[in-house]
Amino acid sequence: MGELMVEKHVKFILAVEKRKDDFESVVMEHLRLNGAYWGLTTLDIMGKLAAVEQDEVISWVMQCQHESGGFGGNIGHDPHVLYTLSAIQVLALFDKIHVLDIDKVSSYIAALQNEDGSFSGDIWGEVDTRFSYIAILSLALMHQLDKVDVGKAVKYILSCKNVDGGFGCTPGAESHAGQIFCCVAALAITGSLHHVDKDLLGWWLCERQVKSGGLNGRPEKLPDVCYSWWVLSSLIMIDRVHWIDKGKLVKFILDCQDKENGGISDRPDDAVDVFHTYFGVAGLSLLEYPGIKPIDPAYALPVDIVNRVILGR
Numbered sequence: 017m018g019e020l021m022v023e024k025h026v027k028f029i030l031a032v033e034k035r036k037d038d039f040e041s042v043v044m045e046h047l048r049l050n051g052a053y054w055g056l057t058t059l060d061i062m063g064k065l066a067a068v069e070q071d072e073v074i075s076w077v078m079q080c081q082h083e084s085g086g087f088g089g090n091i092g093h094d095p096h097v098l099y100t101l102s103a104i105q106v107l108a109l110f111d112k113i114h115v116l117d118i119d120k121v122s123s124y125i126a127a128l129q130n131e132d133g134s135f136s137g138d139i140w141g142e143v144d145t146r147f148s149y150i151a152i153l154s155l156a157l158m159h160q161l162d163k164v165d166v167g168k169a170v171k172y173i174l175s176c177k178n179v180d181g182g183f184g185c186t187p188g189a190e191s192h193a194g195q196i197f198c199c200v201a202a203l204a205i206t207g208s209l210h211h212v213d214k215d216l217l218g219w220w221l222c223e224r225q226v227k228s229g230g231l232n233g234r235p236e237k238l239p240d241v242c243y244s245w246w247v248l249s250s251l252i253m254i255d256r257v258h259w260i261d262k263g264k265l266v267k268f269i270l271d272c273q274d275k276e277n278g279g280i281s282d283r284p285d286d287a288v289d290v291f292h293t294y295f296g297v298a299g300l301s302l303l304e305y306p307g308i309k310p311i312d313p314a315y316a317l318p319v320d321i322v323n324r325v326i327l328g329r
């Protein structure tokens with residue numbers, strides 16, 4: 017079996033962070049704050065966060081904040097909970113959550129909760145259980161969960177539970193691994209995991225492993241490194257991770273590395289990107305790969321950071 021090419025991945029991530037004017041970065045510009053979270057978290061769990069210019073990153077993150085309190089994906093972009101969470105997570109990595117106006121940011125998020133307990137992603141109102149997770153996680157990281165109706169938020173998530181044990185983006189929508197992760201993690205953070213049928217959901221999740229060892233997101237789909245995160249973290253949270261073949265999944269992730277230039281792709285021999293690099297390395301962290309810091313399956317941040325931010329130690 018190959019090994020994780022840590023130095024090459026560090027080089028790849030640092031190059032992506034610096035690149036501002038080529039085609040890919042123009043297309044991806046609106047995603048930059050998400051990209052910063054993926055890249056920096058990957059560096060941190062590989063023990064290489066010191067390779068970035070911390071003050072530069074923080075000053076750029078704070079310039080992405082909109083007067084409403086929410087953050088856009090880049091300077092001058094419209095705010096959305098997706099980027100607001102990334103901003104909080106990046107600041108958490110550097111132990112800098114205190115630079116935020118907590119009241120303003122948490123009020124922005126709390127105002128996105130709807131009457132039925134669901135959350136919209138921004139003022140345009142699209143509703144999705146992804147946004148429930150993002151809002152709950154963001155508020156938890158700022159110790160502001162009491163600003164929303166947590167009971168109603170949990171009730172809405174449970175209304176998206178399906179007969180196969182999984183969860184969809186809205187009530188009645190089909191189960192999907194990404195959505196299951198969001199719902200299970202939101203339930204974990206709010207202490208509501210007892211509502212999950214662990215055996216039924218565990219069965220659906222472990223059936224996502226295909227012959228190559230990789231995991232897919234739904235029946236009949238191709239395996240993809242990003243599901244290493246969504247499926248694995250869900251299995252860990254419901255205590256059923258021993259139902260998959262961990263060794264085969266490690267091999268699948270390592271096979272998706274670009275061994276020349278660094279980075280990880282969705283499937284072996286595809287083009288690499290920072291998104292799959294993060295999910296690959298984070299997946300290896302959940303699989304207890306040697307030399308990688310443990311990552312928290314619900315908070316999607318290194319365990320030491322979660323302990324510091326949530327437990328104050």
Ligand SMILES: [Zn+2]
Nearest residue numbers: 240241242282
């Ligand atoms: Zn993917």
